[in-house]
Amino acid sequence: MLEMRDVCFHYGNGTPILEHMNVEIGAGEFIGLGGRNGCGKTTVTRLLMGLEKPVSGEIRYDGRIINEDDASRRSAFIGYVFQRPERQMFRPTVRDEVAYGPQQFGRQADEIEASVQAALEQTGLSDLADAYPPNLNRGEKQRVAIASAIAMHTQYLILDEPTSGQDSADKEELMQLLTKLNRQGLTVLIISHDMDIFAEYCHRVLVIGQHTKAFDGTPEELFTKRDDLYDLGLSRPDSVTLSLSVPGLPYCKSMKDFTAAMLQKLGGQK
Numbered sequence: 309m310l311e312m313r314d315v316c317f318h319y320g321n322g323t324p325i326l327e328h329m330n331v332e333i334g335a336g337e338f339i340g341l342g343g344r345n346g347c348g349k350t351t352v353t354r355l356l357m358g359l360e361k362p363v364s365g366e367i368r369y370d371g372r373i374i375n376e377d378d379a380s381r382r383s384a385f386i387g388y389v390f391q392r393p394e395r396q397m398f399r400p401t402v403r404d405e406v407a408y409g410p411q412q413f414g415r416q417a418d419e420i421e422a423s424v425q426a427a428l429e430q431t432g433l434s435d436l437a438d439a440y441p442p443n444l445n446r447g448e449k450q451r452v453a454i455a456s457a458i459a460m461h462t463q464y465l466i467l468d469e470p471t472s473g474q475d476s477a478d479k480e481e482l483m484q485l486l487t488k489l490n491r492q493g494l495t496v497l498i499i500s501h502d503m504d505i506f507a508e509y510c511h512r513v514l515v516i517g518q519h520t521k522a523f524d525g526t527p528e529e530l531f532t533k534r535d536d537l538y539d540l541g542l543s544r545p546d547s548v549t550l551s552l553s554v555p556g557l558p559y560c561k562s563m564k565d566f567t568a569a570m571l572q573k574l575g576g577q578k
């Protein structure tokens with residue numbers, strides 16, 4: 309379990325960013341983190357990663373306070389995919405990049421080789437093992453960052469707006485990969501402004517508003533029960549709006565589900 313307990317944080321200029329923030333992230337969850345631009349989503353993940361320290365409060369990992377553990381120590385259990393993943397790549401090949409983390413932790417060469425091989429296979433990168441990372445497209449770079457986390461056997465993977473600016477095919481491919489890895493036990497925390505992602509893929513959504521947690525629950529609860537979505541910088545996905553507008557239709561988390569539900573309803577009416 310990764311936790312923020314009563315965390316307050318501001319940057320050097322003193323403007324409050326987070327106040328009394330409490331969050332628990334259990335192993336195996338698939339969580340979306342949302343909220344208005346500038347509300348502090350990236351800051352939350354930087355605090356979890358150890359790239360920033362709380363002004364007060366605690367960051368805990370499996371009950372242990374880790375405020376003083378720096379990011380390199382935390383990389384044993386938290387992997388991160390930056391908004392611009394090229395900023396986290398410095399090695400000449402994809403294979404070297406993925407091997408870098410386990411090497412830093414002093415793992416045996418044959419163990420590293422096996423973890424890198426497995427991570428490249430799981431992320432569909434085996435054919436690109438000798439490629440030069442800067443030459444890859446954004447989706448491939450993201451997969452290199454994900455493979456790096458898998459090779460470290462991290463339990464938590466945090467992604468900062470990974471689908472912004474991507475076409476729907478790339479988005480679907482990434483989300484399917486994350487879903488597969490989550491089913492294998494990886495905990496996923498994804499920052500996004502994409503409501504469809506929250507509805508379709510996340511089991512739980514956390515929203516930050518007014519410097520602290522403003523919502524913590526299922527996407528269905530968020531999109532059907534909250535009447536302050538606009539104030540929170542969110543909106544209702546089309547599939548949810550449409551399913552709510554047709555009497556007798558269940559909550560639909562995606563347009564695919566909505567189409568299937570409509571076809572079933574119309575078929576049943578014949």
Ligand SMILES: Nc1ncnc2c1ncn2[C@@H]1O[C@H](COP(=O)(O)OP(=O)(O)OP(=O)(O)O)[C@@H](O)[C@H]1O
Nearest residue numbers: 319320321325343344345346347348349350351352
């Ligand atoms: N290094 C910094 N120094 C000072 N202020 C910062 C720094 N980094 C971020 N901020 C400010 O902290 C606030 C929260 O930023 P953060 O990037 O965490 O928000 P966000 O919710 O991730 O935003 P977005 O949705 O636009 O990515 C913003 O007002 C931002 O301008």
